Amino acid sequence: MIKYIIRRLLVLPIVIFFVTVVLFLMYLRLPVEQRAMIYIPSFNPHITEEEFERLMQVTIDRYGLDDPLPVQYVKWLRELIADEWGFSPTWRETVLQGIRNRGPASLELALLAMIPAILLAVLLGSLSARGYGRFPDHAVRSASFVAWAFPPFILALILLNVFYAWLGWFPPGRSSLWASDIISSEAFRSYTGLLTLDALLNGELGVFWDALRHLVLPAFTLALAVWALLTRVMRSSLLDVLHQDYVTTARAKGLPERAVVNRHARRNAILPVISTGGAATSILITSLVVVEVVFNYNGIGRWALKAILESDIPVATGFTVFTCLVVVLASLLADILYAVVDPRVRLF
Amino acid sequence: MGQFDTDALQQALQLINAGEGRKASIILARFLQENPDHERAWHLLSYALSDPEQQIYALRRVLEINPGNRAARSRLARLVGAPASSTPTPRPASKASPRPAEVAFSAVKRRPGYRDRILSSPSLVAGTVIVLLFAAVALAAPLIAPPGETDSVYWMPRHGYDPVPRPPQPGHPLGLLPEQYDGLYGLVWGTRLAFIIGLGVTAARLLIGVFVGLVSGYAGGWFDALIMRITDGFLAFPIIAAAMVMVALYSRELHIFPNGGYMVMAHGAEKTALVALLLFGWMSYARLIRGNILSERQREYMEAARAIGARPWRLLRRHLWPNARQGLFVLAASDVGAVVVLAAMFAFVGLLGAPLGNVEADWGQILSLARDWIVGSPANAFEYWYTYIPASLAIVFFSMGWNLVGDGLRDVLDPRWHRARGLGG
Numbered sequence: 001m002i003k004y005i006i007r008r009l010l011v012l013p014i015v016i017f018f019v020t021v022v023l024f025l026m027y028l029r030l031p032v033e034q035r036a037m038i039y040i041p042s043f044n045p046h047i048t049e050e051e052f053e054r055l056m057q058v059t060i061d062r063y064g065l066d067d068p069l070p071v072q073y074v075k076w077l078r079e080l081i082a083d084e085w086g087f088s089p090t091w092r093e094t095v096l097q098g099i100r101n102r103g104p105a106s107l108e109l110a111l112l113a114m115i116p117a118i119l120l121a122v123l124l125g126s127l128s129a130r131g132y133g134r135f136p137d138h139a140v141r142s143a144s145f146v147a148w149a150f151p152p153f154i155l156a157l158i159l160l161n162v163f164y165a166w167l168g169w170f171p172p173g174r175s176s177l178w179a180s181d182i183i184s185s186e187a188f189r190s191y192t193g194l195l196t197l198d199a200l201l202n203g204e205l206g207v208f209w210d211a212l213r214h215l216v217l218p219a220f221t222l223a224l225a226v227w228a229l230l231t232r233v234m235r236s237s238l239l240d241v242l243h244q245d246y247v248t249t250a251r252a253k254g255l256p257e258r259a260v261v262n263r264h265a266r267r268n269a270i271l272p273v274i275s276t277g278g279a280a281t282s283i284l285i286t287s288l289v290v291v292e293v294v295f296n297y298n299g300i301g302r303w304a305l306k307a308i309l310e311s312d313i314p315v316a317t318g319f320t321v322f323t324c325l326v327v328v329l330a331s332l333l334a335d336i337l338y339a340v341v342d343p344r345v346r347l348f
Numbered sequence: 349m350g351q352f353d354t355d356a357l358q359q360a361l362q363l364i365n366a367g368e369g370r371k372a373s374i375i376l377a378r379f380l381q382e383n384p385d386h387e388r389a390w391h392l393l394s395y396a397l398s399d400p401e402q403q404i405y406a407l408r409r410v411l412e413i414n415p416g417n418r419a420a421r422s423r424l425a426r427l428v429g430a431p432a433s434s435t436p437t438p439r440p441a442s443k444a445s446p447r448p449a450e451v452a453f454s455a456v457k458r459r460p461g462y463r464d465r466i467l468s469s470p471s472l473v474a475g476t477v478i479v480l481l482f483a484a485v486a487l488a489a490p491l492i493a494p495p496g497e498t499d500s501v502y503w504m505p506r507h508g509y510d511p512v513p514r515p516p517q518p519g520h521p522l523g524l525l526p527e528q529y530d531g532l533y534g535l536v537w538g539t540r541l542a543f544i545i546g547l548g549v550t551a552a553r554l555l556i557g558v559f560v561g562l563v564s565g566y567a568g569g570w571f572d573a574l575i576m577r578i579t580d581g582f583l584a585f586p587i588i589a590a591a592m593v594m595v596a597l598y599s600r601e602l603h604i605f606p607n608g609g610y611m612v613m614a615h616g617a618e619k620t621a622l623v624a625l626l627l628f629g630w631m632s633y634a635r636l637i638r639g640n641i642l643s644e645r646q647r648e649y650m651e652a653a654r655a656i657g658a659r660p661w662r663l664l665r666r667h668l669w670p671n672a673r674q675g676l677f678v679l680a681a682s683d684v685g686a687v688v689v690l691a692a693m694f695a696f697v698g699l700l701g702a703p704l705g706n707v708e709a710d711w712g713q714i715l716s717l718a719r720d721w722i723v724g725s726p727a728n729a730f731e732y733w734y735t736y737i738p739a740s741l742a743i744v745f746f747s748m749g750w751n752l753v754g755d756g757l758r759d760v761l762d763p764r765w766h767r768a769r770g771l772g773g
Contacts, residue, residue, distance in 0.1 A: 018581030026597055149748040151689045153696055154740045157715065161722050166729035243374075285586040286693075293697055294719075308592045309698050316596035320589040327584045 001339065004346045008335050012328060019324045020080070023317055024073050032065050038313045039063055080321075086314030090307040095318035098303055104193025105174060106288060106299035111194075112215050113222035114284070118277060121227050122270065125234025129242065129269075130261060140231060147228035152287040156221045156294040163217055170217045172295040179210040218295045222287055226280060233276045238269035271342055278334025282327045357389060364395050366468060372396035387413040391420055400427055472756020478749030486539040493533040502541055503706040504529040504713075513721055513735050523734040526717050529707060535738050537709035542746055545622065545691050546684040552626040553687075554680050557633020558673075564634065565641030565672070566664065576638070579631050587690060591624035595699050621694040625687060636679060640672040647671075678761065682754030685747030692743050714739040 027035065036059040047055070060066060064075045080086065084094035091098055128140035163170045175183060175195065182188055182204060183195070191201050196215070199208035241247060242265055250264045251257075289301030296302070300319070307315035339345045356379045363372035373396040380389050387410055394406035407424040410417050466472055485492065496505025507520075508528035516523040522531030564575035599620040644650065645668065653667045688711075694700045695712025696719070707713050718735035725731045 014577065015581055015584050018578065019584055022581065022585075023593065026594065030597060149744055149751070151693065151743065151747065153693050154715075154743060157719075157722050157736055157740060161724065161729060161733075165723035279583075282583070282586040286588040286690075289588050290693055290697060304589075304592065305697055308596045311596050313596055316593040320585065320593045323586050323589045324584040327586060 001346055004339055005336055008332055012332065015328050016321075016325065019321060020077060021073070023320060024076055027076070027313075027317075028069075028072075032060060035065055036060050036063070080317060085318040085321075088307055088312050088315045088318075090310045090312040090315065091303070095314050098315065099300060099318065099322055102298060102300045102303045105195070105297065106292070106301060108194040108196065109215060109218055109222065109292070109297065109299060110284065110288060112196075112219040114226060117223035117227040118230060118273075121230035121234055122266075122273065125231045125273075126238050126261060126266060126269070128231070128235045129238035130257070132239065137235075140235070144228040144231045147224045148232070150224070152221050152225050153290040153294060155224060156218070156291050159217050159221060160294060170213055172214070172217070172297070174211070174214050174298045175207070176210050176214075179207045182207055214297070218291045218297050221291050221295075222284065225287060226277075226284060229280060230273055230277060234269065234273050237272040238265060241265045241269045267341060271338060274334050274338050274341065278331045281330035282323075285323050285326065357392060360389075360392050360396065362468075364392065366464070369396045369398060385413055387417065391417070394420070394423070403427055466756075466760055469756040469759045471752040472760055475749050475752025475754075475756055478745055479753060482539055482746055482749065483543065485536060486543050489536045489540050493530070493536040496530075496533070498706065500706075502537055502709050504534050504537075504709045506530075513718075513732050516734055522738055525714060525735055526721055527707070529714075529717065531714070531734060531738060534709045534714045535711070535742060538711040538714065538739065538742065539746075541708065541710050542688045542691075542742075546688040546746075546750070549622060549626050549629070549687045549691070550680055550683045553629045553683065554633055554676070556626065557630035558637050558676070560630065561634040561637025562641065562664070562669075562672075565638035565645070566668075568642075572638070575634075579634055582628055583631050585628050587625065587628055588694075590628040591621045591694055591699050594620050594624045594627075621699045622691065625690060625694075629683075629687070632679060633676070636675055637672055640674055641668060644668055644671045675758070678754050678758040680754075681757055682751045685750030685754075688750075689743060689747050711739040711743050 033056060036056050039059050039062075040055065063079065064072055067075065084096035085099075086095050087093075088095055088098060093101075124140045124144075128137045131137045160172065164172060183198075188198070188202055188204070188207075190198055192198055195211040196208055199205070199211055238261075242261075247260060247265055250260045255264075285301075288299070289305055291297070292299045292301040293305060300322075304315055304319035308319070356375055360372040360375045360379075363369070363375070373393060376389055376393045376396055380386065380393070383389065390406050390409040390413065394403045394410070397403050397406060404424060404427050407420045407427070410420040411424065490501075495501040498505050504525075506528045507524060507530060510528055511526050513526045514520070514524040514528070516531075520530055520532065522535060525531050525534065560575060560579070564572045650663070650667060653663055658667070691700065692710070692712030692715065695708070695710055696715045698716065700708075700710075700712065707717065715736055718732070718739075721732040721735050723729065724733075
């Protein structure tokens with residue numbers, strides 16, 4: 001098992017190398033003056049043409065923008081990593097600071113969406129497969145079909161209109177004003193960055209409820225699409241497994257259907273759910289950005305999008321590298337989980 | 349029981365008629381576990397099975413239950429090769445009229461045509477109807493919403509400069525969007541744009557993916573391994589991050605004003621995010637084609653073709669490709685919907701957009717305009733529903749239609765899919 005994990009970990013640097021190369025090539029397509037401009041966030045606009053030319057030349061020399069490609073790549077990479085992944089002119093902070101400040105909020109949202117979605121998908125997917133062609137199957141299938149048809153950003157708009165504007169139950173944002181006052185006060189200590197957890201650790205039940213109330217709509221929006229996808233996968237994979245010979249054997253032994261599903265079939269049926277879940281991370285990140293924008297949720301997606309619309313290149317590169325890292329780590333995690341459930345994989 | 353029982357038999361009969369004997373036999377076997385003395389079920393089972401011995405057994409069971417079943421008796425007689433005269437029932441006298449069993453039998457032998465199979469898939473029928481409705485709207489766009497005085501028909505004409513949207517009224521059946529763009533115009537011409545973007549981007553993704561998959565799978569070896577690692581690398585990019593970084597790099601222009609201020613302006617943004625959509629979207633096609641090729645190239649028919657001296661090109665085109673493209677159009681059909689949803693999403697968050705001062709007649713742009721008005725007014729939360737509901741529904745149904753077409757195509761084109769799944773999904 002340890003060997004398997006190490007072998008999978010070795011793939012990580014390769015993928016990251018590839019990601020940076022792709023980014024570097026994209027960036028190379030820009031003319032050299034434009035690339036130089038990235039390193040000059042601000043300058044006195046009253047300088048003469050000559051002075052501007054000299055500024056250009058100095059920048060090009062300093063950052064080696066006309067060096068041979070491999071040298072340029074290394075310099076570019078060093079510049080990318082140096083000083084906490086560069087300075088964002090939009091947010092007036094370094095990229096890594098931005099990720100550190102807003103990452104936990106997005107993580108909190110993603111966790112609150114993913115955990116119930118996965119559990120419910122496994123549960124309802126098996127319910128549906130076991131009741132093939134009967135009422136529970138039809139109900140779950142219709143529900144997942146409808147859920148799958150609604151893209152997250154459209155669902156988000158509708159939920160915002162109904163549950164915030166009309167009913168007033170769940171406000172957008174991350175916390176109410178009074179709660180923000182408590183959170184930013186000296187007494188409130190941040191342990192994890194996850195607001196709900198921190199509130200509990202600080203013994204602030206009011207803040208906890210407030211944070212939860214703000215999380216409900218975005219988490220539900222994110223969860224629904226994931227749930228629909230995984231439910232469909234779980235259902236069809238359990239149906240496959242239930243028709244395999246070893247399941248028939250288990251039934252022939254006289255085991256009750258419950259035991260057949262719980263002890264024999266589900267473990268195998270869950271494998272495609274794990275791999276699909278791992279592959280769905282990149283879709284999840286895409287939805288996360290939009291959901292954060294619609295609900296004004298102060299997470300990493302909203303942070304990145306706002307900067308990118310201002311052409312903030314350090315944030316654009318940093319965000320891309322960071323999300324690629326998340327995707328790769330998630331697929332790694334899925335692979336390990338797969339190997340835990342299915343020992344055959346470890347043999348290769 | 350009742351209703352469900354006859355349903356099972358009905359389903360089995362349909363499956364037999366569709367040539368899906370194995371599936372039918374599974375259903376019948378289940379049914380017979382509960383009703384071991386059901387004459388018709390045993391009879392149907394004899395048509396579902398392919399092994400003559402099993403067919404004989406099933407027919408004997410029919411005759412045990414009802415010795416007077418002439419159709420079963422005559423078929424049993426033919427199978428056994430001698431008249432089954434163990435029971436005293438007289439054999440049928442005339443052979444003139446075709447017996448029901450023979451009619452049913454010929455149905456089994458007949459290979460169902462595409463038309464039957466298309467009609468047998470409700471998803472395909474529903475999906476096609478939805479897509480055709482959208483296509484009709486797209487084709488009739490100039491009739492439903494005559495173009496205004498914009499440079500491009502795909503830009504929405506505006507009827508004023510007031511930011512507050514106006515409710516539906518004569519002349520503007522879907523109201524006026526914020527900034528006084530006509531809602532119906534955007535919806536109708538947006539349908540055209542959805543087809544252009546969806547089909548265009550999907551076709552490009554498909555071409556890139558098929559090319560990469562073919563080359564990689566056909567070459568094999570270290571080259572294949574390299575290409576597949578590159579594909580994995582592309583898969584690591586969340587599509588929105590790819591679009592964001594490309595827009596940030598290529599679609600913004602810094603305008604510096606004489607007074608020292610500066611402003612970032614969109615420039616060519618209507619294309620960049622779409623390019624990102626195809627540059628980072630071909631991977632599933634490549635993986636599909638490569639996987640198919642790897643499994644097909646080992647088959648005997650390939651060896652046979654090689655043995656008779658077929659050239660590589662002919663081998664690829666005539667033998668490998670028809671089998672390697674399994675599932676390609678299924679993937680492409682649902683991809684059209686997915687691409688349109690992503691494009692609308694990019695437009696909604698501001699990554700796609702017409703040159704300054706114009707708004708494209710695009711569903712995503714409509715939603716982007718409507719964004720600040722969705723919460724309505726304090727008195728009526730749904731006051732501005734007309735700004736976003738029509739476009740939202742259009743996106744939902746458009747992608748649903750293509751998804752249904754994809755699901756249906758899978759059912760119709762690839763019977764192996766069913767067989768591999770036993771009961772089908």
